[in-house]
Amino acid sequence: MKLIRELHESINEDSKLIIFCDNKILYDQSKNTYTFKIKDLNPINHKGPFLCIASSESHRIYVLEVNKNEPILGLFMDPNSVNFVDLRQILGFLDQSSFLIASRASILSAWALNSKFCSLCGKAYSFNEAEGAFECSCNNAPNYPSISPCIITLIHDDDKILLGRSKFFPPNMYSTLAGFIEAGESAEEALIREVKEEVNVQVSDINYYSSQSWPFPAQLMLGYFCKYIEGEIALNDMELEDARWFNIKELPIIPPDTSISGQLIRSYIEDHSKL
């Protein structure tokens, strides 16, 4: 699958559509899929151009934003199985390549929706095919999709790990700490600052683990392990409801291993148990 950003005037019948409405994605629970063919859907009244986000030899993938009141389901689609859902709800069911495309679709759909007019002069944007970006004749810089880098980190101290929970989490779920990288900061500087701000502890020995796209709305999570140095846990801002040390043998509910947070925790425990 080749990742592209192109606008096409029409969509052929082999194409797959990813459909969003109010930040929710159309999902078929019975088939575990979020891609649909035109023939699956109610006749679509949309006129082009359509945003193509990926292509392979057999088909292209487009994103489409529809209105709330638009009847999108075709005659043979079961409304009990096909619904608009929050993308977070289905990430755990997707394999890695499906995750990539769903994440990309969500980010680019929002980008296209918010790229109608030039922010300098207010004129309507045109699309630069060569750049795959929106632009304006006033020479404002091309408007590319933007992604916000964030750090996410597992703080460890031998057989203990420090986890926190936001008030939006399900009961008894705790996760690794995360935060946005400020303009001018390196990822490592952001990590040290965020950990100090959120839980008041000092860390060092920062080791990169891996990264993950996190389309809420458009983050790239850079995952790290770091070692606890000193400090008593104190919640310094409004982000966390609680944070505490957990022995790795007595953990609360942790995020699934489809999320980088779950992967960091499980990876640390696996490596630590080999010592």
Ligand SMILES: [Zn+2]
């Ligand atoms: Zn302009």
